Amino acid sequence: MPRDCVELPEADSGARLPRGRRVVVVGGGFGGMAAALRARRLGFEITLVDRMPALGGRARVFQQDGFTFDAGPTVITAPQLIEELFALFGERMADHVTMLPVRPWYRILFADGRSFDYGSSAEEMREAVAAFSPADLEGYDRLMERSRALYEVGFDRYGAQSFDTLGSMMRALPALVRLGGYRSLSGLVQSCIKDEALRRVFSLQPLLVGGHPFRTPAIYALIPHLEQRWGIWFPRGGTGALVAALEALMIRHGVMVQCGRTVTRILTEHGRTSGVAFEDGSVLPADVVIANADAPQVHAVLAERAGRWPSRVDRMQYSFGLFVMCFGTDRSWPEVAHHTIVLGERWKALLDEIFDGAVVPPDPSLYLHRPAATDPSLQPPGRDGFYVLAPVPNLRAPIDWARAAPLLRDHVVADLEKRVLPGLSRHIVTERIMTPVDFASDYLSRHGAGFSVAPTLMQSAWLRFHNRATLPGLYLVGAGTHPGAGVPGVLTSAKVVENLLVAEMAS
Numbered sequence: 001m002p003r004d005c006v007e008l009p010e011a012d013s014g015a016r017l018p019r020g021r022r023v024v025v026v027g028g029g030f031g032g033m034a035a036a037l038r039a040r041r042l043g044f045e046i047t048l049v050d051r052m053p054a055l056g057g058r059a060r061v062f063q064q065d066g067f068t069f070d071a072g073p074t075v076i077t078a079p080q081l082i083e084e085l086f087a088l089f090g091e092r093m094a095d096h097v098t099m100l101p102v103r104p105w106y107r108i109l110f111a112d113g114r115s116f117d118y119g120s121s122a123e124e125m126r127e128a129v130a131a132f133s134p135a136d137l138e139g140y141d142r143l144m145e146r147s148r149a150l151y152e153v154g155f156d157r158y159g160a161q162s163f164d165t166l167g168s169m170m171r172a173l174p175a176l177v178r179l180g181g182y183r184s185l186s187g188l189v190q191s192c193i194k195d196e197a198l199r200r201v202f203s204l205q206p207l208l209v210g211g212h213p214f215r216t217p218a219i220y221a222l223i224p225h226l227e228q229r230w231g232i233w234f235p236r237g238g239t240g241a242l243v244a245a246l247e248a249l250m251i252r253h254g255v256m257v258q259c260g261r262t263v264t265r266i267l268t269e270h271g272r273t274s275g276v277a278f279e280d281g282s283v284l285p286a287d288v289v290i291a292n293a294d295a296p297q298v299h300a301v302l303a304e305r306a307g308r309w310p311s312r313v314d315r316m317q318y319s320f321g322l323f324v325m326c327f328g329t330d331r332s333w334p335e336v337a338h339h340t341i342v343l344g345e346r347w348k349a350l351l352d353e354i355f356d357g358a359v360v361p362p363d364p365s366l367y368l369h370r371p372a373a374t375d376p377s378l379q380p381p382g383r384d385g386f387y388v389l390a391p392v393p394n395l396r397a398p399i400d401w402a403r404a405a406p407l408l409r410d411h412v413v414a415d416l417e418k419r420v421l422p423g424l425s426r427h428i429v430t431e432r433i434m435t436p437v438d439f440a441s442d443y444l445s446r447h448g449a450g451f452s453v454a455p456t457l458m459q460s461a462w463l464r465f466h467n468r469a470t471l472p473g474l475y476l477v478g479a480g481t482h483p484g485a486g487v488p489g490v491l492t493s494a495k496v497v498e499n500l501l502v503a504e505m506a507s
Contacts, residue, residue, distance in 0.1 A: 023044045023045065023289070024046075024290070028292070029292050030059060030246075030490050031057075031490035032477065033048070034477070034491050035493075035498070037255070038088065038495065039498065049259075049263060050259050051259075052260070053259055061240030067385040074239070075105075076232070077486075082246075085246065091249065096248070097235050100233060100375060102120075102338050103338075105339065106119065106341055109343060110200075129198070133198050135195075139192040143192040147223070150225070155226060157172075157175070160492055162466070163462040164462070164468045166462055172461065182457060185221050186214045186216075189203050189213075205220055206455065208486060209455055209484055209486045210479070211451075217456070234371065263293070263302060265277040273471060274287075275289070286473075289474050290475045290497060295479075298469075300314075316454075318454055319451035321447075321450055322439065323433070325409060325434075326387050327385070327388070327432075328379065328386075328430045329384045331383065332383060338371065338373035338374050339369060340368040342416070357393050357397060360392055364391065364411075365390070365391070367390075368387075386421075388412055395440060395447045401437045464484070465481045467500060475500060481493050481496075
């Protein structure tokens with residue numbers, strides 16, 4: 001598990017440091033750690049700073065009463081992006097962290113009592129679709145063929161390309177238009193799938209990155225192919241074990257790590273980045289700053305000269321907020337899958353309330369994470385540890401979370417007890433709750449959004465926060481930047497910045 005970070009002496013990585021190339025990485029989430037490692041491999045002198053007591057960002061870990069709770073990402077897709085970080089230094093990920101396959105990938109429960117086991121392989125998916133709705137098998141095959149084509153364009157060809165110029169986006173448009181990547185994901189699914197419940201199954205993916213399925217572009221339909229090509233995995237020891245392995249990799253290769261330090265300003269001198277200032281008044285000089293902080297926060301508060309973005313920050317659409325409850329029990333439910341998605345009767349109306357409403361929806365859908373299904377070592381013997389997430393309005397809604405959180409907690413427990421975990425209320429022995437207020441205070445996420453700005457058509461590629469800011473020497477990685485939220489997205493944003501740094505060094 002990640003320990004408290006301390007500043008450590010720089011190890012000898014064997015790389016020659018470019019003269020005058022001091023880099024400060026602000027934020028130690030997956031994007032920040034990946035950016036630090038990629039920049040270090042290029043020979044830069046790296047200091048990574050984070051305001052929390054331990055690294056991980058949204059992938060933070062809680063240890064409470066003998067339980068280990070992952071409070072952020074609960075699966076790893078595209079693990080090759082993590083393997084690349086170890087390979088940069090001649091190491092193997094498998095020597096430092098073990099990735100366990102998740103089976104099934106998700107179990108989806110419907111209000112009418114039916115269920116659908118999503119995944120573990122392409123063959124199993126076809127069998128599941130054929131058993132659930134035989135008339136939709138042909139349409140499912142068409143949907144997956146479109147998913148493959150969108151993956152090849154959106155992930156393989158353009159995922160790691162910078163879209164910081166209008167020309168770069170215009171070059172990508174013909175392929176995306178040809179594949180219908182501009183239409184809504186929900187519209188694409190409806191054109192292929194007839195069964196209403198199955199339509200929901202294949203429209204869930206945008207919710208994993210903070211998007212409304214009826215407003216998120218169909219380019220995100222690449223996710224099912226991504227899942228089938230690379231699988232869905234869970235690190236032995238939880239997501240925190242992966243964070244710890246990446247932290248150790250950084251330290252072995254000379255990245256300086258400092259935690260418990262909040263950056264309040266990105267400084268400039270002679271028209272370019274010159275360092276960062278902390279809330280205690282101290283300054284850390286830098287020639288380059290890579291911000292893994294919330295992108296809207298960077299442009300609205302931290303950066304002194306950020307071009308056109310500050311005036312747009314509060315006009316942008318943001319992802320929904322998150323109500324997260326981690327809880328441990330004094331018994332186990334071995335029949336419950338690693339991931340269970342509990343859907344209610346409403347769908348589009350509920351989604352509209354989550355994104356546009358002013359109150360907590362009375363019937364939230366739930367995402368339940370039971371890691372013991374894959375790795376029993378995370379919990380004491382005979383017990384179970386869970387993480388349940390309910391999408392809720394972000395802080396733009398006038399919700400008093402001090403009053404709303406206990407009420408929603410009781411509703412969530414009652415719903416889980418009725419549909420997934422019989423007797424739950426009698427067996428909870430420890431719990432911890434996070435609301436959008438915590439996301440705003442802990443991560444400085446604007447409006448407490450769970451995934452930064454929403455992945456809409458008008459907030460994608462060149463229209464999303466750029467990986468290279470207008471301010472020379474400032475780069476951005478993370479959920480609010482291209483290519484978007486989710487572990488593969490933020491890891492890929494670090495590859496984009498690496499390519500930009502290489503280009504700058506060559507110029």
